[in-house]
Amino acid sequence: MLRLSGSAPNLDVENAVRDILDEDAMYDNENRNTYRESLVRPVTLMIRGESDSIPAFSRKISCSGIGLVTAVPVPEGATAVLTVESLKGESLKLLAQCRWCRPFGRRWQISGWQFINLHR
Numbered sequence: 001m002l003r004l005s006g007s008a009p010n011l012d013v014e015n016a017v018r019d020i021l022d023e024d025a026m027y028d029n030e031n032r033n034t035y036r037e038s039l040v041r042p043v044t045l046m047i048r049g050e051s052d053s054i055p056a057f058s059r060k061i062s063c064s065g066i067g068l069v070t071a072v073p074v075p076e077g078a079t080a081v082l083t084v085e086s087l088k089g090e091s092l093k094l095l096a097q098c099r100w101c102r103p104f105g106r107r108w109q110i111s112g113w114q115f116i117n118l119h120r
Contacts (some may be wrong), residue, residue: 033097035065043068047080057058058084065114066096072107081119093119 008014032097039061045054045068059067066082068074076098084092096113104110 003062014088023084028113034062034064036062036065037039039066042085044083045070045074045080046083047074057083058109064113065099065112066094068111068113069104070111071107074098076100080113095119 008017022027037060039058041058043058043066045056047054054070054072056068058068059069061067066084068082074080078098080096080098082094082096084094086092095116095118097116099112099114101109101111
């Protein structure tokens, strides 16, 4: 249920926001064995064997994985170092594998990553 801190300007706006949240929920109905928290942070992907990094934003995170939004598709099975920017200090670097990737709107891709280990 949508919780509004204030009331919507009108019913059309409220219905439009509810519709977009319902759309977003389609990406939350996967079989998962861990609870994920929303986390929006800049992330840099450095895929093994590639010379260029890929900018991304995180969407949700758990102790076992993270969801990322990128402007380019990421190959399923790719292994990468994910650098999650910290707001306080040193960024978190994780080795992870892309488990899936699919369109997320017209110009974006969403992918699910399984953590392997900390990257040192």
